Amino acid sequence: MKKHTLKRILALVGKYPFSLVAVILFAAAEVAATLYVPVLVGDGVDLIVGKGNVNFEELKIVFYKIGVAISVGFVAKWLVGIFNNRLAFRTVQEIRNKAFDKINALPLKYLDSHPHGDTLSRVVADADEVSDGLVMGFTQLFTGVLTIGGTIALMLLTNWKIALVVIFVTPLSIFTSRFIAKRTYSYFRAQTIARSEQVSFTEEAVSNLKTAQAFCHEKENEADFEKKNAAYKSAAMSATFSSSLVNPLTRFVNNAVYALVVLFGALQIAKGGSGAAAAAAGALTVGGLTKFLSYANQYTKPFNEISGVVTELSGAFVCAGRIFELLDEAEETPDSSLGDLIVTEGKVRLENVSFAYTEGQKLIENLSLTAEGGKRVAIVGRTGSGKTTLINLLMRFYDVNAGEITVDGTKIRTVNRKSLRSRYGMVLQETFLKTGTVRENLKIGRESATDEEMIAAAKACHAHGFISRLPQGYDTYITEEVNLSAGQKQLLCIARIMLSLPDMLILDEATSSVDTRTERRISDAFDKLMKGRTCFIVAHRLSTIKNADIILVMEQGNVVEQGNHETLLKKRGYYYNLYTSQFATPEN
Numbered sequence: 001m002k003k004h005t006l007k008r009i010l011a012l013v014g015k016y017p018f019s020l021v022a023v024i025l026f027a028a029a030e031v032a033a034t035l036y037v038p039v040l041v042g043d044g045v046d047l048i049v050g051k052g053n054v055n056f057e058e059l060k061i062v063f064y065k066i067g068v069a070i071s072v073g074f075v076a077k078w079l080v081g082i083f084n085n086r087l088a089f090r091t092v093q094e095i096r097n098k099a100f101d102k103i104n105a106l107p108l109k110y111l112d113s114h115p116h117g118d119t120l121s122r123v124v125a126d127a128d129e130v131s132d133g134l135v136m137g138f139t140q141l142f143t144g145v146l147t148i149g150g151t152i153a154l155m156l157l158t159n160w161k162i163a164l165v166v167i168f169v170t171p172l173s174i175f176t177s178r179f180i181a182k183r184t185y186s187y188f189r190a191q192t193i194a195r196s197e198q199v200s201f202t203e204e205a206v207s208n209l210k211t212a213q214a215f216c217h218e219k220e221n222e223a224d225f226e227k228k229n230a231a232y233k234s235a236a237m238s239a240t241f242s243s244s245l246v247n248p249l250t251r252f253v254n255n256a257v258y259a260l261v262v263l264f265g266a267l268q269i270a271k272g273g274s275g276a277a278a279a280a281a282g283a284l285t286v287g288g289l290t291k292f293l294s295y296a297n298q299y300t301k302p303f304n305e306i307s308g309v310v311t312e313l314s315g316a317f318v319c320a321g322r323i324f325e326l327l328d329e330a331e332e333t334p335d336s337s338l339g340d341l342i343v344t345e346g347k348v349r350l351e352n353v354s355f356a357y358t359e360g361q362k363l364i365e366n367l368s369l370t371a372e373g374g375k376r377v378a379i380v381g382r383t384g385s386g387k388t389t390l391i392n393l394l395m396r397f398y399d400v401n402a403g404e405i406t407v408d409g410t411k412i413r414t415v416n417r418k419s420l421r422s423r424y425g426m427v428l429q430e431t432f433l434k435t436g437t438v439r440e441n442l443k444i445g446r447e448s449a450t451d452e453e454m455i456a457a458a459k460a461c462h463a464h465g466f467i468s469r470l471p472q473g474y475d476t477y478i479t480e481e482v483n484l485s486a487g488q489k490q491l492l493c494i495a496r497i498m499l500s501l502p503d504m505l506i507l508d509e510a511t512s513s514v515d516t517r518t519e520r521r522i523s524d525a526f527d528k529l530m531k532g533r534t535c536f537i538v539a540h541r542l543s544t545i546k547n548a549d550i551i552l553v554m555e556q557g558n559v560v561e562q563g564n565h566e567t568l569l570k571k572r573g574y575y576y577n578l579y580t581s582q583f584a585t586p587e588n
Ligand code: ATP
Pocket: 112, 113, 357, 358, 363, 381, 382, 383, 384, 385, 386, 387, 388, 389, 390
């Protein structure tokens, strides 16, 4: 799995070979320049042998070289940053686009069975983490390893004995800091826990002050709080104390190594003499020692960086894995090659339909029913009885496990989903408004509609009045949260469906209470909308149920009774019970 992830990431990054090569080349140039500066400084020091014995001519050249090396390093670092960012942002842009397209292509089943927050965080946060961690981390790792390798090589070339001292003793500081960091982490955790306990306790105390006072519980609360506060104090002090140890301790170890190198080096120099002559003879010189000291300083830095990068990289890997998981989900089977649904009268039939969300958990079994064209079908039943499921099947959000659904004799499995869904108009309890103008929202189902048609639909649905009173009328920008009332939102949604001229309708009546005037308007708008169209209505209002041509009574996934209001009442069965328990006495 992990190897697979890496391969796929490399494939993504590899789509930008120019940026990738640029990053690698400039990173290498940066490392080379950085490593070359100490060499030059060492050479310079060797040119200063003593009072009156300074080779100014050559020293000048060395200075120039140092200047050039530093500039090259600076420019290379800057370019690495630029190309790196290009690489990172392009990669994440591509991943995001793919993920978003994927979400649109997924069957509803995926979104129904995965928390939405999880899917969102895959597209947004995880993608960010991948770009930060992977692409940035990758170059840091690359330059880090290059720096370490280069430093070791250069030190070994200069003087292998001192080189070994630096190579093996310097990492001591890393172990020390790692050791303390581990302990510090647990202290910090304790501090965080103590703090969150304190916060929730305070929150509780503030919001329940009345209860506490009513029970005369203030003293106990204070004592509890003091205990929690003391725990927080000791955890915070331990955490701060041990974290503040890291810096001095690592510095101490570093300085000790430094001193060791100086001691060792000085002894060698004393043996070999000094100046350019000694350098030429291959002995360690003061300049050589200077070089070493810079390397000793530089050597540990990449280690620390790399360990940080590794954590970041592993995080990025996990996130990339999560995105790839999403990208690998099975999509709805492509059906664009199938023909369009042609609706003539809108007769919908279910023939021996069986369906279950999860295998083995039976829900709808062997259901058959017919809705003649233009008739109203009211679906009633307790919560969880399968009303929404039936609608999911009609719209092909889910496919039946057995049996067939037909529209005017055409099996809906033999036409493309888009044409099926566009023939249905759907108004659900949860109104959905997209962020945009009222006009955009109304024309969402039929973008080719003219403004006259739009206004006519709005008028028919009693929406024109309040829309005209909005600050910019039909051009008012609305969002999901904007200050439209629940009833107004519902009216907008109805007008939207009215405008899209569907052949069949699916309505989920709102149970949310709107004032009676709005309620009357909504139900009038619904009536106009339903005229001449086959309608499936998840009904909550008695008037809707009474006016329906057929009532389907659902119970545990099955239609247990069908018929109209009078015949069903006479049966004294499920419908009768439901009706008497929900609405007034059957006599009225
Ligand atoms: P309500 O009146 O509360 O909206 P409903 O009649 O619409 O109820 P459904 O949503 O059709 O009921 O649910 C029927 C059964 O199917 C329930 O037992 C429910 O737990 C189950 N169910 C619904 N959606 C899913 C799903 N996506 N995955 C698995 N089971 C589901």
